Amino acid sequence: MASSAFELAEFLPYRIAVLSERISRRLSLIYGAEAGITVAEWRVMVHLARCREVSVREIHNCVNLDKPRVSRAVSRLTEAGLVAKTGSATDQRLLSISLTEEGQGLLARILPPARAYERRLLQALSPEEQATLSTIMEKLHQVMDTDPDARPRSRLDLPRDAAE
Amino acid sequence: MASSAFELAEFLPYRIAVLSERISRRLSLIYGAEAGITVAEWRVMVHLARCREVSVREIHNCVNLDKPRVSRAVSRLTEAGLVAKTGSATDQRLLSISLTEEGQGLLARILPPARAYERRLLQALSPEEQATLSTIMEKLHQVMDTDPDARPRSRLDLPRDAAE
DNA sequence: TGACATTTGTTGCATTTGCAACGATACCAG
DNA sequence: CTGGTATCGTTGCAAATGCAACAAATGTCA
Structure with a gap:
């Protein structure tokens, strides 16, 4: 009862x-306003x-998106002309997905304000705090890495070594 | 191009x-398995x-849930007998929502493992890191507090003063 | 009092989500 | 080869989500 x-x-x-x-929602204003882009896209x-x-x-x-979500995001982007889907020549099962010119153009317009917002967030933190945040997030991930019930972490989300 | x-x-x-x-999903195993409880519930x-x-x-x-989500969560919980809805006597518009005995019982079973998992996460961090994490999260929130395009923060999510 | 604005909770509806099942292709063992 | 198995991308479907519209109750001000 005391607990x-x-x-x-x-x-x-x-x-x-x-x-x-809160951060995601604010950020989605940036890439959602410029074009009707969702988080997955x-x-x-x-x-x-x-x-x-x-x-x-x-x-x-x-x-960190499941297969159906990626599949649908790619479909929408293809319809919008931002992405090109080509069947791989060597393996008929695989798709070869890439940005179109238009997609590159859109990204070029969206990326700077997105990075600017990240900078705005980071500037509220001291360099030490930024470093500590990385350490903390990595440690929390490691707890879950050793937890069989937790969803595995994707390869790219592993910490970067200096030699990359 | 270099950027x-x-x-x-x-x-x-x-x-x-x-x-x-990743954390949310892992945690939802705890209160999702015990009873079919969603995050909102x-x-x-x-x-x-x-x-x-x-x-x-x-x-x-x-x-941090919008009104419809709360409304539906409460409805589901009421159907499940975990929550009681009563119309307020003074203001006919308001509802008076409370846990039933059964709801309290369920919560009593779910809370300990949930807290245990939090402890498991926190134990991966030193006391200094725990304190820094709070500082960092608060600073990031403050960036958005001064941002008119960001969604406002709920009252309860403001930092606690010592005098509480 | 009575018209008008505000607040509260709910509902409609289009979209997104998550999971499982599915056809199609590639791989592999005998 | 050939039958079985694994992988890839898509689709079905039930549930959740987000936003706006809504009815009911309250407050406000002439």
Whole structure:
């Protein structure tokens, strides 16, 4: 009974969720206003900017979206002319997905304000705090890495070594 | 073109979202397995444990869920017998929502493992890191507090003073 | 009092989500 | 080869979500 002073507002998972939702929602104004881009589409496009030609599965493994979500995001982007789907020559099952000229143009307009907003967030933190935040997030991930019931982390979300 | 080395995996909003989703999903196994409770229902119940009798609007303002979501969560919980809805006597518009005996019982079973999981996460961090994490999250919130385009923060998510 | 604005909770509706099942292609063992 | 298995992308479907519209109750001000 004494343990009943449970404060949701102090519960770590809740606090992280609230912060995350708030930031995501604010950020989606940036890429949602410029074009009717959703979070899934945003992630797909950003990933394509780095990995020129990838399959659905690659994207799925890299940007924390399940397969159907990637598939539908790619379909919408293809309809919008922002992305090109080509069947791979070597493996008929695979798709080769890439940004079109238009997609690159859109991303070029969206990326700067998105980065600016990230900078705005980071500037509120001291360099030490920024470093500590990375450490903390990595440690929390590691707790879940050793937890068989937690969903595995995607390869790209593992910490970067210096030698990359 | 030189600015194209944009790494989604290093983008702060993305990193926070991934961590948050991973934790939320893991946590939902705890209160999802015990009873078919969703995140919204979980938040409503936890809030009710603290504030005995509240309206939909109160909950909506406190636990970061929009009104329809609260309304439907309360309906589901009422159907399940975990929550009681009574019309307020003084103001016919308001509802007086509270946990039933059964709801209290369920919460009593769910809360300990949920807190245990939080502890497991926190134990991965040093006391200094825990304090820094709070500082960091508060600073990020403050950036958005001064941003007219960001969604306002709910009252209960403001930092606690010592005098509480 | 009576017209008008506000607040409260609910509902409609289009969209998104998550999971499982599915056809199609590629791989592999005998 | 050939039958079985694994992988890839898509689709079905039930549930959840977000936003706006809504009816009912209250407040306000002439």
